[in-house]
Amino acid sequence: MLLRAHRASRIVVIGGALVAAGCATEPTASTARATAAPVLDVDVTLLPDAADAFGGVSLRYCPAAGASMPRRLVPENRRALPFAVSVNDDLGRPLPLDDDGVFTRELRGCAHLIVDVARMADALDDKDLAQRVGDDVIATPELWLWRPEPFADDARLRVKVERAGFDAAVPWVDVDDGRYLVDARAFRLKSDAAFGRFAVEHIDAGGARLSLARLDDGRAPPALGAWLAASAHAVASVHGAYPEPRLNVLVVPTHVARPIVVGFYSRGGGPTALFYVGDGADSLDADDLEATGRWALTHELAHALLPPVKSEDAWLNEGIATWYQDLLARRAGMLPDDAAYWAELVRGLRTGRVRSDEDRLTVAEASRRMHATGAYQHTYWAGVALALLTEVEARRHGASLDDLVRALRRRFPDDDEARDARSLLAAVDAGKGAVAARALERAFQANKDAPWPDVERLLAELGVVVDAMGAVALDDHAPLAAVRRAITLPAERAPAPLAAR
Numbered sequence: 001m002l003l004r005a006h007r008a009s010r011i012v013v014i015g016g017a018l019v020a021a022g023c024a025t026e027p028t029a030s031t032a033r034a035t036a037a038p039v040l041d042v043d044v045t046l047l048p049d050a051a052d053a054f055g056g057v058s059l060r061y062c063p064a065a066g067a068s069m070p071r072r073l074v075p076e077n078r079r080a081l082p083f084a085v086s087v088n089d090d091l092g093r094p095l096p097l098d099d100d101g102v103f104t105r106e107l108r109g110c111a112h113l114i115v116d117v118a119r120m121a122d123a124l125d126d127k128d129l130a131q132r133v134g135d136d137v138i139a140t141p142e143l144w145l146w147r148p149e150p151f152a153d154d155a156r157l158r159v160k161v162e163r164a165g166f167d168a169a170v171p172w173v174d175v176d177d178g179r180y181l182v183d184a185r186a187f188r189l190k191s192d193a194a195f196g197r198f199a200v201e202h203i204d205a206g207g208a209r210l211s212l213a214r215l216d217d218g219r220a221p222p223a224l225g226a227w228l229a230a231s232a233h234a235v236a237s238v239h240g241a242y243p244e245p246r247l248n249v250l251v252v253p254t255h256v257a258r259p260i261v262v263g264f265y266s267r268g269g270g271p272t273a274l275f276y277v278g279d280g281a282d283s284l285d286a287d288d289l290e291a292t293g294r295w296a297l298t299h300e301l302a303h304a305l306l307p308p309v310k311s312e313d314a315w316l317n318e319g320i321a322t323w324y325q326d327l328l329a330r331r332a333g334m335l336p337d338d339a340a341y342w343a344e345l346v347r348g349l350r351t352g353r354v355r356s357d358e359d360r361l362t363v364a365e366a367s368r369r370m371h372a373t374g375a376y377q378h379t380y381w382a383g384v385a386l387a388l389l390t391e392v393e394a395r396r397h398g399a400s401l402d403d404l405v406r407a408l409r410r411r412f413p414d415d416d417e418a419r420d421a422r423s424l425l426a427a428v429d430a431g432k433g434a435v436a437a438r439a440l441e442r443a444f445q446a447n448k449d450a451p452w453p454d455v456e457r458l459l460a461e462l463g464v465v466v467d468a469m470g471a472v473a474l475d476d477h478a479p480l481a482a483v484r485r486a487i488t489l490p491a492e493r494a495p496a497p498l499a500a501r
């Protein structure tokens with residue numbers, strides 16, 4: 001349960017704008033020169049708008065004992081600057097704002113910032129950054145949690161969120177004395193937070209705690225919690241536990257006829273999965289992963305299997321997440337039999353190939369320019385084709401993609417920064433993981449300058465037989481039928497959990 005205790009606020013709403021009504025805080029003595037790592041305590045209070053819905057945040061930045069104010073406070077995304085309602089010192093005097101943020105070096109005491117988050121969501125009109133969801137608001141901390149500039153690697157924000165009658169879902173995981181620890185790494189990767197009034201359901205699955213926040217009117221498929229738990233369990237089978245101890249799940253209702261419409265996964269400061277959900281239809285079979293869109297739950301949750309990858313190498317992280325979305329569903333029994341799994345794979349590969357015919361990009365180009373050109377299906381399924389080539393090659397040598405994924409997470413346990421595919425794979429240089437890493441490097445090198453990795457012969461060798469109508473049958477006498485059966489076999493014994501890494 002989230003706190004709903006209402007605390008008296010010094011903030012009043014005048015004419016629809018958020019205004020600080022003076023501040024009674026005494027300046028703190030900060031004459032001592034800073035010696036310890038710079039630490040700023042940040043008290044965030046959620047504020048109402050004129051209609052008593054969530055409107056914005058008040059942030060009070062005070063140096064921790066022994067620390068001093070940073071040179072400046074800035075929003076990571078400078079587009080947030082016009083939505084600073086006020087920036088004052090302890091006596092309510094305005095601090096000078098420029099094109100980057102506010103100067104705070106000479107400040108004695110604390111800095112007080114008010115950000116109109118809801119108006120920002122309306123004005124920026126960019127759902128990647130912020131959006132209104134009914135009376136609730138999703139907004140990346142890049143916009144509203146101003147940070148020190150420069151933000152040294154050893155510096156910390158100790159953030160406390162006073163909900164003041166609202167609910168909040170923030171991504172941060174590490175807590176010190178009731179405050180979230182936020183460092184520079186949290187701003188290197190996209191992240192999401194949500195504010196407003198919403199119910200939060202906690203689900204423990206696969207060794208992780210999922211905090212499910214149903215935004216707006218709270219509409220969601222009735223089985224969403226159970227579906228998420230099933231997906232988290234399925235993903236947990238690779239590492240022995242879900243790769244993250246905690247995951248925020250934001251649920252945005254729509255009126256699309258499919259229960260799960262689309263999902264996103266962000267990880268700056270801590271992981272958040274965001275799903276748009278729809279009304280569905282009574283006739284839907286809950287076990288039909290495609291018709292319900294449930295495959296997207298496993299896909300987004302499977303992103304945690306790998307460390308962050310640079311966006312130009314989307315073939316790797318999207319390819320691996322897409323490879324696992326159906327494979328883990330099959331291994332967990334969410335797809336009824338192997339033929340159903342291979343039929344999904346063949347259908348996806350066909351889609352990717354058709355898209356590659358249309359966009360006329362090579363695999364490397366599609367991956368590099370995926371967002372600019374919309375080459376999503378081309379990139380995702382080319383990545384799956386590379387994964388299939390790799391998996392078969394690795395299995396012939398006693399290894400598998402599972403070994404590579406496990407090795408990569410052992411080598412890069414933290415979501416600190418995005419790395420390119422080349423350095424990620426090169427870092428796996430021993431054991432079974434290296435067998436699969438070399439196979440994947442070879443598969444990529446051999447196919448990156450082609451429009452599409454050809455896997456038709458390989459599928460035939462695996463005994464995946466596609467008839468003229470596109471129906472899939474499995475041939476157990478095919479030369480690689482045993483490899484095919486091994487790929488979908490559930491992990492018999494869970495490997496060592498990540499916690500021991």
Ligand SMILES: [Zn+2]
Pocket residue numbers: 299300303317318321
């Ligand atoms: Zn994805």
